[in-house]
Amino acid sequence: MSAVVIGPDDFDAAAQCAALEAMGGGAVATFTGIVRGDNGLIALQLDHYPAMTKAQVERIVAQAQARWPLLGVRVIHRVGRLEPGARIVFVGTASRHRTAALESCAFLIDWLKSHAPFWKQEHFADGSTRWVEARVEDDARAAAWNDQATSGN
């Protein structure tokens, strides 16, 4: 099972968790992102840069592996049209250490938000569409991981 999957298909989160739990660590942390049906949203369309996406996500995974003692990492990011309730992204980490699993999971989702070439377009019931704008907080959260590394925390 590859550590990184980018594609249109839904995934079996339970199978992902089972694989991470079987890695012999004591700790598995996961994050799952789901399409919210707010304000009449009927679908998200996820665009990406195919030639770059997988390599870039694998680079982010390698950074997490260099920083925390991880036994396993799974990142799944879907693309294409996704309706409310659909999973968009899954990040799972396994480690011997609770803090390593929790922190690396948070790091990975923060970095995916700000460093992976995906773009979300909202489609509404009235036929209108809107490209989601990047949030300053997302960049700030990702940058905070760098500050931590620099200050040795």
Next chain:
Amino acid sequence: MSAVVIGPDDFDAAAQCAALEAMGGGAVATFTGIVRGDNGLIALQLDHYPAMTKAQVERIVAQAQARWPLLGVRVIHRVGRLEPGARIVFVGTASRHRTAALESCAFLIDWLKSHAPFWKQEHFADGSTRWVEARVEDDARAAAWNDQATSGN
């Protein structure tokens, strides 16, 4: 489905995740703790204080709900004899906000470690047993959440 389950039985992590994903938030974070088979360990025996355990865990869950905007919380903690590879604990949180889901999940597992009346005894292949000692780091991690609340971070 109750937010807090304390008992000997294994649980269906996938069903827990599915319930959290169905709550309409965009973000689900989970932590699963698993028995490690280190150093000839053949089982963990989990002792607890039955009259106090569930109320105390529910108190910790209420603190998380007061602190973060959560749509749902699930905490499952097993007791009794658990062999390597078995799940010990599951914490899952659902929120509209990624950081709320991630932080509350980390808070809950940190607080369970230091504020819920469970005790682990290790059983080894040679017949010896050993009560696990509390780790100073666990208390420090739990205390750090208080410091954050005080300083307004």
Next chain:
Amino acid sequence: MAELSILYFAWVREMIGRDEDMVAPPPGASVADVIALLAARGGGYAQAMARPEKLRAALDQNFVALDTPIGNARELALFPPVTGG
């Protein structure tokens, strides 16, 4: 005088070899005073209570510091620092 149930957990229970006891602490006694009374019984009690700083306590199912007065509590639990999660 009110009877107080005392519950033991983890290695405290193992050393004493009992799950619980009933005692009648003197008026004004603190948790630490009850620990000292139990230690005076010798044997496993003395062993389990030898180092109070290794013990934690709950009164009527709420964690308390060892200098807390027993007051009208009905149940005192004595145990090592918790190790769940």
Next chain:
Amino acid sequence: MAELSILYFAWVREMIGRDEDMVAPPPGASVADVIALLAARGGGYAQAMARPEKLRAALDQNFVALDTPIGNARELALFPPVTGG
């Protein structure tokens, strides 16, 4: 002169109405220079390139700042700040 593939994503692609173009940037050109050349085409190009500070870029599939020289790169992608995860 080397040809450079330019790829567009998200609203950049929508405004221009194309997925990609081929250009031959002048020697020494930076990403920002290419953006200015594209803006000069008018229409959707001018609209998409009107505020370079709203754009992000990747050269040969690595994120770069807009003042980065094109050098020998074969592929330049122009897009808004990413919004995955």
